[in-house]
Amino acid sequence: MKLFQGFLPMLILYGLVLTTVLVNAQDDQSGFISIDCGIVEGSTYTDNVTNINYVSDADFIDSGEIHNILAIYNSFDVDTQLTTLRSFPQNTRNCYTLKPTQGKGNRYLIRARFMYGNYDFKEQLPEFDVYLGPDYWDTVKFNSSSKPINMEIVHVLSSDYIHVCFINTGRGTPFVSAIELRLLASNMYKETAFGSLYLFARVNFGSAFGTIRYEADKYDRLWGPISWANSTYLYTFDKVSTALFTTIDPPSEVMSDAITPKYPQESFNINWTPDHTTDKFFMYMHFAEIEILKRNQKREFNIFLNGNLSYGPFFPLNHSTTTIYSTEPEFIAPKYTLTINKTKNSTLPPIINALELYTLKQLPQNQTNDQDVAALLSIKSAYKINTKNWQGDPCTPQEFVWEGIGCSNNDTESPRIVSLNLSTSGLNGGIDPGIANLTMIHTLDLSNNNLTGTVTNFLSSLKFLTVLNLKGNNFVGPIPAELQAKASKGTLSLSFDGESTGDPASSCDGNTCKDSKDNKIIVPVIASVASLIVILIALSAIWIIKKQKEHGMRKTGIGPDIRKQQYTYSEVQSMTNNFSLVLGKGGFGTVYHGFIGDTQVAVKMLSGSSLQGDKEFQAEAYLLLGIHHKNLISLIGYCNDESHKGIIYEYMANGNLDSHIFDASSSFLNWEERLQIVCDAAHGLEYLHHGCKPPIVHRDIKGTNILLNETFQAKLADFGLSKAFPTEGGTHISTAVAGTPGYLDPEYYTSTRLTEKSDVYSFGVVLLVIITGQPAITKYDNDNIHISRLVNLKLAEGDINSIVDPRLLGDFDVNSAWKAVELAMACVAHTPSRRPTMKEVVMELNDCLVTERARQETKPKKLTGLMSLNLENAYDPTPI
Ligand SMILES: *[C@@H]1O[C@H](CO)[C@@H](O)[C@H](O)[C@H]1NC(C)=O
Ligand SMILES: *[C@@H]1O[C@H](CO)[C@@H](O)[C@H](O)[C@H]1NC(C)=O
Numbered sequence: 033m034k035l036f037q038g039f040l041p042m043l044i045l046y047g048l049v050l051t052t053v054l055v056n057a058q059d060d061q062s063g064f065i066s067i068d069c070g071i072v073e074g075s076t077y078t079d080n081v082t083n084i085n086y087v088s089d090a091d092f093i094d095s096g097e098i099h100n101i102l103a104i105y106n107s108f109d110v111d112t113q114l115t116t117l118r119s120f121p122q123n124t125r126n127c128y129t130l131k132p133t134q135g136k137g138n139r140y141l142i143r144a145r146f147m148y149g150n151y152d153f154k155e156q157l158p159e160f161d162v163y164l165g166p167d168y169w170d171t172v173k174f175n176s177s178s179k180p181i182n183m184e185i186v187h188v189l190s191s192d193y194i195h196v197c198f199i200n201t202g203r204g205t206p207f208v209s210a211i212e213l214r215l216l217a218s219n220m221y222k223e224t225a226f227g228s229l230y231l232f233a234r235v236n237f238g239s240a241f242g243t244i245r246y247e248a249d250k251y252d253r254l255w256g257p258i259s260w261a262n263s264t265y266l267y268t269f270d271k272v273s274t275a276l277f278t279t280i281d282p283p284s285e286v287m288s289d290a291i292t293p294k295y296p297q298e299s300f301n302i303n304w305t306p307d308h309t310t311d312k313f314f315m316y317m318h319f320a321e322i323e324i325l326k327r328n329q330k331r332e333f334n335i336f337l338n339g340n341l342s343y344g345p346f347f348p349l350n351h352s353t354t355t356i357y358s359t360e361p362e363f364i365a366p367k368y369t370l371t372i373n374k375t376k377n378s379t380l381p382p383i384i385n386a387l388e389l390y391t392l393k394q395l396p397q398n399q400t401n402d403q404d405v406a407a408l409l410s411i412k413s414a415y416k417i418n419t420k421n422w423q424g425d426p427c428t429p430q431e432f433v434w435e436g437i438g439c440s441n442n443d444t445e446s447p448r449i450v451s452l453n454l455s456t457s458g459l460n461g462g463i464d465p466g467i468a469n470l471t472m473i474h475t476l477d478l479s480n481n482n483l484t485g486t487v488t489n490f491l492s493s494l495k496f497l498t499v500l501n502l503k504g505n506n507f508v509g510p511i512p513a514e515l516q517a518k519a520s521k522g523t524l525s526l527s528f529d530g531e532s533t534g535d536p537a538s539s540c541d542g543n544t545c546k547d548s549k550d551n552k553i554i555v556p557v558i559a560s561v562a563s564l565i566v567i568l569i570a571l572s573a574i575w576i577i578k579k580q581k582e583h584g585m586r587k588t589g590i591g592p593d594i595r596k597q598q599y600t601y602s603e604v605q606s607m608t609n610n611f612s613l614v615l616g617k618g619g620f621g622t623v624y625h626g627f628i629g630d631t632q633v634a635v636k637m638l639s640g641s642s643l644q645g646d647k648e649f650q651a652e653a654y655l656l657l658g659i660h661h662k663n664l665i666s667l668i669g670y671c672n673d674e675s676h677k678g679i680i681y682e683y684m685a686n687g688n689l690d691s692h693i694f695d696a697s698s699s700f701l702n703w704e705e706r707l708q709i710v711c712d713a714a715h716g717l718e719y720l721h722h723g724c725k726p727p728i729v730h731r732d733i734k735g736t737n738i739l740l741n742e743t744f745q746a747k748l749a750d751f752g753l754s755k756a757f758p759t760e761g762g763t764h765i766s767t768a769v770a771g772t773p774g775y776l777d778p779e780y781y782t783s784t785r786l787t788e789k790s791d792v793y794s795f796g797v798v799l800l801v802i803i804t805g806q807p808a809i810t811k812y813d814n815d816n817i818h819i820s821r822l823v824n825l826k827l828a829e830g831d832i833n834s835i836v837d838p839r840l841l842g843d844f845d846v847n848s849a850w851k852a853v854e855l856a857m858a859c860v861a862h863t864p865s866r867r868p869t870m871k872e873v874v875m876e877l878n879d880c881l882v883t884e885r886a887r888q889e890t891k892p893k894k895l896t897g898l899m900s901l902n903l904e905n906a907y908d909p910t911p912i
Pocket of ligand 1: 375377612613614
């Protein structure tokens, strides 16, 4: 006897896999730069609360003074990084320059932390501006000496360098306590496509403990606890697994607690007021069910923002995170109220586990070309230039252009360095090779310094150089011939006095040699670790895939010892609570919701009146018993009492495919999700055709028979009309033509010759439906028209946009859409032999999916909008 493979939710197993990887990744700080400002130069330490490795800030800045906060503010719960700081009594602007290993194009969380702690004994809270490179980031304004301020932004680097600058605006001395840089995954917070995301709030609801960050959160986001009046705290000791469809990954520690209103009829109101009237918000709401719901308990809610339904109805998944987020900025309002209301059918009040709010920040100015910046930093380091204002970006903003530097002015491109004047700057040593990398330079003035050694030949490789002044130095030897040639041709104005007083050997004094080593100060130590990380990531990926494979194999093999069971009618009555919740109705029976233990199930009861139905029921039960595939519905048990026959199979939380295409109330599927679903369904059908002996023709392929589980994995259902038939001859003369109008193979209808190709036809119709968003049969010029005719008519226009579902708003890969249309049309070919096999269909659909995913990698994700509302019985929680 075969043992039944229980359908332990895929999600949970998956979650465990991810969790393990997370643990592996935890000591990995390769994407971090963690700077404790104001500690002794060169010192490092590992924070004993977070295990984060901090370094001194001295290598990232060359101005300022270091201080400690006063002892009375240094209580046990103050983060170590906040106890020291660097203040900037001199200069209007002071900047840190960071060069993360992964530069331009990478997404970072950048955080600056400030705690005043009366470090200067003035008892006066300063106020100052912070800039990210050339762009204004925010103004620091304190409420108290003891309360730290965290500024955080999610930002995609447009340059290899990050400059964090503090500007004195005449209202006190700027300072900073810590600067932290965290590399984010490339698919997180993709809404940065609209601009940078400035953190407004990140809240861990229901938390009884302090802030959660690294190592629980591998990206070291700070999840602050918040107390709310009149709410009930919920928590679980079990792991909450990561969401499959989003990548925000709030840690389990954050998701495992939540709040819910005290009384079942109440809803939540979460209010906030923007800092600026023009702020545009992005919301990320994180939900997970962390109570074990009893049979007949249901938690379902709608989310409203200022009275507009944003999202819903929605129910959180058991111990698994779902993130509902804005895919574009929310409307501008002077005040916001986020309301979460239970639906009428929900027996439980809403729940929320965590919330993030970001405002959109545009950081529009181009920073100086990276190669030029690298060259200048090399020069700065070689000559120990720290008396000039050489901080931050060399060319931007305009009022802080580095002394002695000329920049090209072009609004659309990164500025380039076109001149460098280091005349009379007390330079020692030789000509720094970094100068050779200023490839756009036309004027170079090094006059009146103590430069020694020979005039190096690389200067002649500067193509645009027209003015070169080397007068007043101690060079030895001749001027390189090429330079002299340029000068005599008149393309270079060369000033040189040929005095050679210095001893060439002494040009490499202790300082210069040390300096060239110092060039590397900005490149963090982690460079060597980077490749290791790549390998680690690759290994984890392989491991996940392997795990999934193993899991998939277990699904089709012999599973855990939950045995297939026969249930009595009275057991079925009690598991369905006397058939109280109807999930759907088919031609031969009604499907009810039920529970076996804590596991949700669907119970299909055969309607007693239908004789034909009785046969179909037997066929379905028989078939289901022997078939196991991840894309086919699993049978859990059955009931075979005299006059009551029922099949118990896995509950598919997200209903059927058609409801997501045609019902406005169901969640909308984007192109990738549609492709994924038909790909799954195709796999299931391929298995019936090519994996079963004899092959099985499903005979009723249609959207309502493609069911979706909680992770939107698709499975074929309703084998009631399927019949196994012998392979010989490959056809079968059936006595009655069954199927659904619009999906039924016209060839089968006329010949009643049944082959797998009839399923291929029906599958083609499903494809056309998901591509166009139109039903199989529609009205067209007052006539009923089949979808394949309709698409054929539009194909003549040659415009894919007139075919594809307009609700996708053009957000799809055109090639994958064309391919899908062609495939669908081949499937509905009139002559069965012209139709592809399901094997071929699977391959083609996989290609479509790969193409679309490749596009998604480079595009922000566009799913549905966010949030929703209902104000009856609303209560206002007050943050304490
Ligand atoms: C609520 O439940 C009733 C019956 O139990 C059902 O008819 C109705 O469609 C449900 N409403 C919603 C919004 O789910
Ligand atoms: C460089 O600056 C000095 C003054 O600091 C000035 O006299 C000189 O003309 C400048 N050189 C060029 C090439 O502009």
